[in-house]
Amino acid sequence: MFNHSPAPENKFTFGLWTVGNIGRDPFGGPVREQKSPADLVRLLGEVGAYGVNFHDNDLIPIDATPTEADAIKKEFSKALSETGIVVPMATTNLFSDPIFKDGAFTSNDPRVRAYALQKTMNAIDLGVEFGATTYVFWGGREGTETDSSKSAADSIKRSREAMNFLCEYVKDKKYNLRFALEAKPNEPRADIYNSTTGHMLAFIATLDHPEMVGVNPEVAHEHMAGINFMHAVAQAWEAGKLFHIDLNDQYPGRYDQDLRFGSRDIKAAFYLVKFLEDVKYDGPRHFDAHAYRTEDYEGVKDFARGCMRTYLILKEKAEQFNQDPEVQSLLAEINADDGSMNPYFGKYSPEKAAALRAQPFDRTALGKRGLKYERLDQLTIDILLGAR
Secondary structure, three states: OOOOOOOHHHOEEEEHHHHOOOOOEOOEOOOOOOOOHHHHHHHHHHHOOOEEEEEHHHHOOOOOOHHHHHHHHHHHHHHHHHHOOEOOEEEOOOOOOHHHEOEOOOOOOHHHHHHHHHHHHHHHHHHHHOOOOEEEEEOOOOEEOOOOOOOHHHHHHHHHHHHHHHHHHHHHHOOOOEEEEEOOOOOOOOEEOOOOHHHHHHHHOOOOOHHHEEEOOEHHHHHHOOOOHHHHHHHHHHOOOEOOOEEOEOOOOOOOOOEOOOOOOHHHHHHHHHHHHHOOOOOOEEEOOOOOOOOOHHHHHHHHHHHHHHHHHHHHHHHHHHHOHHHHHHHHHHOOOOOOOHHHOOOOOHHHHHHHHHOOOOHHHHHHOOOOHHHHHHHHHHHHOOOO
């Protein structure tokens, strides 16, 4: 019997901002009371999570005094010790405060850009203090409403300069820390720079220390743009850049919904889980999602348990898919290879090109071949619906 209860080896994590979301939206105020970071850690311990992640100001309010900050950190450390919860990832809030209304690293104001670097260095120190080994950057305000306001090329250059500076800071401090860049096409800005995971991968290649920087793709952010999320994850994985991942769900073309993982597009979630498990991704599986505004904190626990349970159910379904005799027989037929084309693949040579140009192909017969993808897809549906 497959176990759908979370275990430490699953590395399921949540952000303080996820289970701590108080249900505020643009049309209404909070529906849940604010809980302390320590209490949120205890909530995560109760539902069986492995880790907790935080923005700097999720843990320490931006205007906290040193004395207040020390007291919060002490209580947070105590809760981590009591529950066994770890901190794999941290990040900086460069989007909430009014100073960032026109961006942080891409702001036209050099004083804002300098403050963003200062704030991030302090936040990196805070994350490392609690054991974080991955540091995420989401440029929530790094964009425009009107492209009359700033040069897109200059903004990318400013982003590069900031990443290069912060990589050097980490190296100077000898921190065991990697950066993961998180893309989003829009919201809260009309348009955000480096809007997809593919954009981020191209950007990373231009940095001074690309080996230190990967990506943190998020389901909702790719689905907002109508992109196949698993394909973005696969590209990041194949490039050796899948440093972290944000799991949630989303209806395409809508605002950033941050729905419970697997609650909207179960088929897309299945293919994602199957990919992560097949390639043996061993990083945290972070749920960057929120409970419905209808819920109290018991509902928040239901939400958190649901994210983890759905992942584990889909992991079981992926194993079933991989072991199903009919599915595997179809895949073997679809991918049949007698080796006759092997001489034409791989590294180019003039001799190989000449031989390939001389090779006859029965184009008509190849075009008529049925591939049985309809049958394969229905078997996938049968497995997901429990009909096999």
